[in-house]
Amino acid sequence: MSSNDIIVSLDIGTSKVRAIIGEMNNGAINIIGVGSADSEGIRKGAIVDIDQTVQSIRNAVEHAERMVDIQISDVYVGIQGNHIGLQTNHGVVAVSNEDREIGEEDIERVLQAAKVVALPPEREIINLVPKQYLVDGLEGISDPRGMIGVRLEVEATIVTGTKTAIHNLMRCVEKAGLRISGVILLSLASGVMSLTKDEKMIGTVLADIGAASTTIAVYEQGGLAAISTLPIGGEFVTNDIAYGLRTQSDQAEKFKLKYGCANVADAADDVKFKVTRMGSNVEKEFSQRDLASIIEPRMQEIFQLIRQEVRRLGYGDKVNGYVLTGGAVALPGTLALAQLELESSVRTALPDYIGVKDSAYSSGVGMIQYVSKYMGVRGAGAVKNSKASSSAPSRKAGPAPSSKPGMFERIKNMFNEFI
Known part of the structure; x- marks a missing residue:
């Protein structure tokens, strides 16, 4: 497997860090490795602890490496946020x-x-x-x-983005022992994966609902026309569940993923689960409908805020549909609720690859497609077989060699290569 056949994307989110290895084969993309790790050191989309973020990146990359027995050396990094x-x-x-x-x-x-x-x-x-x-x-x-x-x-x-956010992100990736092949706006990457050519032409909103934020990208006349970030996402739903059921946040997240439903009308009364409440050892029984009655108001608020933001951007009457992606849209009943609140045609976008058929992977897979389509495969995400490179210095051993160009010099050179 040559280095020119491989593209590696790194999506550093508030709840998860995801590394995806894509292999180019006669112009087609195959996803051969996926790594995921809990995201530590990031709050509300911003890096608040460099060391914890570095460790999360290493965990995700090592997870992906173990799947295909190779060592990742170069990655494309996704970026988003309200500074864009x-x-x-x-x-x-x-x-x-x-x-x-x-x-x-x-x-x-x-x-x-x-x-x-x-x-x-x-x-x-x-x-x-x-x-x-x-x-x-x-x-x-x-x-x-x-x-x-x-x-x-x-x-x-x-x-454009703020230097502070860009440099902190790149610093974390470099401290994890990885070289950065490029930085890509996640809304552009998701647009390549999630939207058709016609949808980009007629006016479509791509709403990426993540853990701590919702990114709204308006596509019109074939390209990205406007972008905005709302400070609300799936974490708010989890916090509501924790408060409503009086339980720990990690337990609330598990209940949301296992029993959650975004639409009360679609929830079942006969699906029951028991919750150990904070401050006592007593378990209380709840139904899926009880849980949905907590989730639905928050999801309604998210969609209402999306619609208001699209209007504020000046595209209220120009939008012909919405496409939803991101981890928070995986809840059953989300599509029906979105169609009701947005009063427009709505669909969800999922990557059509084995192992990543989850809306949470849309951005990571989209980065691989974006690189292969617009930036060429040459030099993209080079990897080495871990067995063949056993004599080489380990990526985990420490920082990159000092013979490399300085970080800021490489940032400057890298930006000059983008298309």
Whole structure:
């Protein structure tokens, strides 16, 4: 297995850290390894403890490594949060070839020209997403390679984030002994996996409901048009259950996953479970309907807030449907409740791969698809067979060798490679 065949994604969430190993085979993607670990050191989507986050990353990566007996050295890292911002920019260059045929170098130069934008000192570019190319004024070109022209232009969406959030995330990954091949906005990655071409054109909201936050991405005219993050997610449902049943949060999470239902109308009275209440050793019996009566109001609130935020972004009348993804949408009854609250067509998106058919893996699988489609496979997520590399220094042994470029220098170089 060569390193060029492998892409590894790392999704660092509030509740879980997930590492996914994808193998490229004649243009098709196979998911060959999945690792998951409880996320420690992250609260409400922000890193609050570097060491705990590093250990969670190591646990997830080691879990994925054991599945396929390889050692991961390079990963693509997903990023999201309320610090993310979008802005559009325009790049123009003259075609450099004598025969006026547009090549890779011209495309790279015009993308670099589109990155020349005034940013506040605390912000950096994460991704550059071309919306369309123009060749001598001809619009609507998605790939100008091989075309003849004198003037090449690009209209692009620039994704930016705060340096603090980006550097802390990268610092955690590097301290875990991994090299970063790229940083990808999770909403872009989820969009590749979850949305069809038509859905991106007509106006669709992709709502990723995670543990501590809900990310709203509005797609229109084939690309990402707006993005926002709400500080509410599945953890709030768990906290409501813990409060309502007077039990520990970890027990509330187990009851939610095993017996939870987001719609009271779909819950059963004859499904019973016993809860050991805090402050006593007495067990009390509850039904699935009792549990649903706690879950439904919070899920209603989440969908109502999503709808209000879409209106605030200015897309209330432009949206033709919603697509739900993220771990919190796996509860039975979620789809029916969402259709009622959002008053629109709604569906859930699941990765169609063995081992990851769960909405919680949408972002991680989407990153692999995004890399293979837009960033090329070369140099992506290189891995080594653990047996063949037994003489090499262990990834777990400590920090990366000092001969590598400095972290900030590599961040700067990395951002110059994005498409």
